[in-house]
Amino acid sequence: MIEAEGLHKVYGDLAAVQDLSFRVLPGEVVGLVGPNGAGKTTTLHCLAGITVPTRGRIRVAGHDLAADPVSAKSALAFVPDEPHLFEYLTVEEHLRFVARLYRVPDVAQRIPGVLRELELEDRRGALPEELSRGMKQKLAIACALIHDPKALLLDEPLTGLDPVGIRRMKATILDHARAGAAVILSSHLLHLVEEICTRVLIMRRGRVLAFGTIAEIVAARPDLAGRRLEDVFLGLVGQDGAEEG
Amino acid sequence: MIGPLGYLAARSTRNRLVRQLRRLRTPRYAVALLLGLAYLWYVGVRQRPASGPAEVSPETVQLLAAAGVTAVLLWTWIFGAERRALAFSRAEVTWLFPAPLTRRQLIQYKLLRGQFVILFNVFLWTFLLSGGWAGTGPWRRAGAIWILLTTLALHRLGVALLRSSLLEHGSAAIRTRAVTLALVAIAVTVVIVDAADAVPALRGAWDLGLEEFLAAAHDVAIRPVPSALLLPGRLLVRPMLAESWAEWGRAILPPVAILAAHYVWVVRSDAAFEESAAAAALARHRTGRRSGRAPGFTARPIPRLAPTGWPAGALLWKNLAAVVRTGRARGAVLGLAAVAFAVVALSLGGGSTTVLEIVGWLAAMWAGFLLILGPQWVRNDLRTDLSRLALLRSYPLRGRTVVGAETAGSTAVLTALQLGLIGIAYLAFWGGEVREPSPELRTAALAAAVVFLPAINFLAMLIQNGAALLLPAWVRVGPDRPIGVEALGQNMLVMSGFVVILAALLLAPAAVAGGVFVGLEPVSGWWAVAPAAVGALVITALEARVILSWLGRVFETTDPSSVPPVESL
Numbered sequence: 001m002i003e004a005e006g007l008h009k010v011y012g013d014l015a016a017v018q019d020l021s022f023r024v025l026p027g028e029v030v031g032l033v034g035p036n037g038a039g040k041t042t043t044l045h046c047l048a049g050i051t052v053p054t055r056g057r058i059r060v061a062g063h064d065l066a067a068d069p070v071s072a073k074s075a076l077a078f079v080p081d082e083p084h085l086f087e088y089l090t091v092e093e094h095l096r097f098v099a100r101l102y103r104v105p106d107v108a109q110r111i112p113g114v115l116r117e118l119e120l121e122d123r124r125g126a127l128p129e130e131l132s133r134g135m136k137q138k139l140a141i142a143c144a145l146i147h148d149p150k151a152l153l154l155d156e157p158l159t160g161l162d163p164v165g166i167r168r169m170k171a172t173i174l175d176h177a178r179a180g181a182a183v184i185l186s187s188h189l190l191h192l193v194e195e196i197c198t199r200v201l202i203m204r205r206g207r208v209l210a211f212g213t214i215a216e217i218v219a220a221r222p223d224l225a226g227r228r229l230e231d232v233f234l235g236l237v238g239q240d241g242a243e244e245g
Numbered sequence: 246m247i248g249p250l251g252y253l254a255a256r257s258t259r260n261r262l263v264r265q266l267r268r269l270r271t272p273r274y275a276v277a278l279l280l281g282l283a284y285l286w287y288v289g290v291r292q293r294p295a296s297g298p299a300e301v302s303p304e305t306v307q308l309l310a311a312a313g314v315t316a317v318l319l320w321t322w323i324f325g326a327e328r329r330a331l332a333f334s335r336a337e338v339t340w341l342f343p344a345p346l347t348r349r350q351l352i353q354y355k356l357l358r359g360q361f362v363i364l365f366n367v368f369l370w371t372f373l374l375s376g377g378w379a380g381t382g383p384w385r386r387a388g389a390i391w392i393l394l395t396t397l398a399l400h401r402l403g404v405a406l407l408r409s410s411l412l413e414h415g416s417a418a419i420r421t422r423a424v425t426l427a428l429v430a431i432a433v434t435v436v437i438v439d440a441a442d443a444v445p446a447l448r449g450a451w452d453l454g455l456e457e458f459l460a461a462a463h464d465v466a467i468r469p470v471p472s473a474l475l476l477p478g479r480l481l482v483r484p485m486l487a488e489s490w491a492e493w494g495r496a497i498l499p500p501v502a503i504l505a506a507h508y509v510w511v512v513r514s515d516a517a518f519e520e521s522a523a524a525a526a527l528a529r530h531r532t533g534r535r536s537g538r539a540p541g542f543t544a545r546p547i548p549r550l551a552p553t554g555w556p557a558g559a560l561l562w563k564n565l566a567a568v569v570r571t572g573r574a575r576g577a578v579l580g581l582a583a584v585a586f587a588v589v590a591l592s593l594g595g596g597s598t599t600v601l602e603i604v605g606w607l608a609a610m611w612a613g614f615l616l617i618l619g620p621q622w623v624r625n626d627l628r629t630d631l632s633r634l635a636l637l638r639s640y641p642l643r644g645r646t647v648v649g650a651e652t653a654g655s656t657a658v659l660t661a662l663q664l665g666l667i668g669i670a671y672l673a674f675w676g677g678e679v680r681e682p683s684p685e686l687r688t689a690a691l692a693a694a695v696v697f698l699p700a701i702n703f704l705a706m707l708i709q710n711g712a713a714l715l716l717p718a719w720v721r722v723g724p725d726r727p728i729g730v731e732a733l734g735q736n737m738l739v740m741s742g743f744v745v746i747l748a749a750l751l752l753a754p755a756a757v758a759g760g761v762f763v764g765l766e767p768v769s770g771w772w773a774v775a776p777a778a779v780g781a782l783v784i785t786a787l788e789a790r791v792i793l794s795w796l797g798r799v800f801e802t803t804d805p806s807s808v809p810p811v812e813s814l
Contacts (some may be wrong), residue, residue: 009798011804011806028288033741045635045805048638048639049638050635050638051638051806052801052804053803069641069643069801070641070642070643072641073640073642073732074641078639080635084635086563086567086633086637087542087544087565088563088566088570088571089563089566090544093566093591096549096550096552096557097563098559099552100550100551100552100553100559100562101556101557101559101560101639101640101642102554102556104552105552105553106552107552108356125544126544127542127543129542144450164449174451203525
């Protein structure tokens, strides 16, 4: 489970995230959407323990991120929008490296399955510079999943993947949610969010515009009834909002 | 009317300055700047001699400076890394290379862009050299230094373009550059032959003392071949020593001509450098390097990481893998092994004891130099990984654990290098039957080095990593430090700060070591060095623990957005 309570992050004069509170239960996939500059990545960075919030409280799998960061981080995985790989480690060594950090003793047994799932079997000895953009993204995702996280944070996870990779990735996210992981997924691909997310959190200028299932969000705006998420999103943030940031 | 490239250079410089000034709102940057200015004031004003060193004549100063400039020029020809000099940023490659611009315009833009670093260093050197033997006005000196640094930068770029052309066009380029290459080859041959004649005289003078050696060097320098070789260097440094505007006016004409000739040489070069520059930009982007050299990583086999154990051990393993998988580590190991083998062969085969003694002293001196230079050269630690701060922060590790494990990587590499050199020195002294220092002292020193070097190196690396963490916008993030003569002033400043902090941190361990040694020496002789090192080790460990805890907290609170993108540094 992922819980945020009164999350607030300020950079100088800019309030990137303001009083954000929500809870993502095990098995849920929450889509984080909003125009550029809405505060999505800052929110994910705060939840991942990368950025220290100005105020507010975050709990991951029951562990307070500020008081017990090691336990909280052990339970979560974060996949950034750009795959940050070590250019001197091979594909398999990346997995072994991350497994050691997250204390995964049976990594040798897990590696073949993970590589097969992400179609990287024949690239296990390759350095990152020998991989395509999509393969690097797959490797970053594989590293995130190697320790079976209870909380999964994904920032634009489908960037660079081919159609087959996108389909597999969607299945992987849903599999992990079904296995009990709480998932937050940030994406501009609204059809993806609509397809796999159980609830949607729409942000604008660091604030929550709406949070709930699409049906719940539409219920608050009867004029958007029967519309797709894209129309709901544009209706909530407005055309101007979609271009901000 | 200002062109688009002029606009780009001007706005980039202006925005860079504004950004750096804004950073001063952060207290740690403001404090660091004040400390830096105080240091400059102390070195440049308080320590300025009323007159130059009496024993060194202006002619000798000019000779030494000219020799330095000549060495830089030769170094560029022999080791010049074309990718460094040609490197454009990735954004520049993306936007400028497909644009309707000529190669000449691109080169002119690169020259213009390089002026930011050059002007900063002109200011620095003018200030540092503002007294003593070089007693001329700051404006005259600034002008002379600007011409010198710009000429050297142009020379580096010209050589890089030539090398790029050779790589691009192969034998055709060799034919078109035949005259240049032949001249260089002839010059090198003549110098080597002539230098061989001068060695006995210099060696004899060295035994008599520094003053005699400098006089002998001066006599050698006025011989036809060295004189011709040093002429460009002499001409370039002469205006810096001018005592009046009239003298400066006369002395500045040749450097201006040299500068103009370099400019023409560079902008008229038709080398197709785009591919090299693009490759350099890509390599720099991939590896977070500033230098633009190719990464050179190969998937060389390394010991497999055990799945269980200290989690942060994974960081240490990763950083050692980074070193093993570059050619540098392989070259260093092979070099040390070859020297060690040669030393053993000479020792067992009854070789020259003089040669063995020289090798011993050289190895020992290099091990000593590495105490200061090593922490800036060996950078497989947080400095390389800082561009991935967000990733590091997401790992389930305490801040102090991450900083400690990262620092341990570069410490291990530097210590191994030093111990290799010390081992060679030990073998060479043993084979050369050297009596001073005594065998007992050498053995004790070796034992002390094994005990104490890892600790002192760890402390030194902590300072370097701490600087990167505290002032990420000021410290070059990536495996390489600033390069080129134009960045020499910055490097000196950074090194001075590092040496001052390291010396302050070593005061307490040195005091304890001294006390232990003085107490035990009457009983155990030189062997008292070892317990003294252990005492110093304990104090150093305590200091390192305190610094590590502090830096761990800094690591946990540093926002990844405060680390500027590598290419914008």
